[in-house]
Amino acid sequence: MDDRAKLLATIEAEARALGFCAFGVARADATPLTAQRLRQWLDSGAHGDMIWMEETAERRGSPAGLWPEVRSVIALGMSYAPAVDPLALASEPEVGRISVYAQGADYHDTVKKALKALARLIVSKSDCDLKVFVDTAPVMEKPLAEAAGLGWQGKHTNLVSREHGSWLFLGAIYTTLDLAPSPPHAMRCGSCTACLSACPTNAFTAPFQIDARRCISYLTIEHKGPIPEELREAMGNRIYGCDDCLSVCPWNRFADTAHRNQAFVPRAELVAPALADLLRLDDAGFRQVFAGSPIKRIGRNRMVRNAAIAAGNSGSAALVEPLTALVDDEDPVVAEAARWALARLGNVVEAG
Structure with missing residues (x-):
């Protein structure tokens, strides 16, 4: 095993020790179509009020657009797999349904803390520069995670993992290191359209295409004004996010809560408020x-x-x-x- 391979093995071992259950590496130029697809989506207006998507489009379109020196992207996933069916509360109209990802600790804090710890290890073992990102930066984590072999973007546009289903928080480390890339993941949705059919508000205009303006997650979290009346009844008792398209994915049968980071165990008061x-x-x-x-x-x-x-x-x-x-x-x-x-x-x- 050469020095570069040893370093990569050390990084992966530390990542798993820090609570990441999915790990892979992509070249910085591994997602050449991302910028074009992002531009088409923005031009359609499907991003709604998320003006920052438009404002950061050039930096968001590729890792080099954000940081020209980047050579490799380390993609990481942390599981928040639920122990119970997220759809179970649909029949209890006097309680609110909160998306699984938001029932525990704030993932921004948990994932970033682990990313920073991993970054310290990398810097101590190599001569490199790096930057860590989780969600709030102009980074397209999902196509990068697909390129790094963590999973694939399903027809609902979210990442799907063969081992962890639809329940991964994603983080990324951009580095000047030239690391050996992982094999990219193939799309394994097949002919299944369960996620598209499950959407209460018909937010999917086609497979792999979502109109955020009709998505309950967007409406309950990002949208500040009145929610369009024609979509209100379909929201049911969902008060923060929506898990329907994720929950029905057949790959979730392989997701095991044994891999869930304990920070994301649901708080009792947020399960069914x-x-x-x-x-x-x-x-x-x-x-x-x-x-x-x-x-x-x-x-x-x-x-x-x-x-x-x-x-x-x-x-x-x-x-x-x-x-x-x-x-x-x-x-x-x-x-x-x-x-x-x-x-x-x-x-x-x-x-x-």
């Missing part, structure tokens, strides 16, 4: 409940807006009282959602 409690949240209460969670970034108003829409879909008279208290909320988007919900529940409230 009562809509009545969420509707009563003020800013301080919101910060207390969602401290240490990725949910904290959307703020109280978006969470209460989402909860109000779920309440309107619940058919529950018990939610009339907390909704009524919101019809004059300081946030006009929250107030409108509450009035809509009350109308759905048969209690039309005048705007005042």
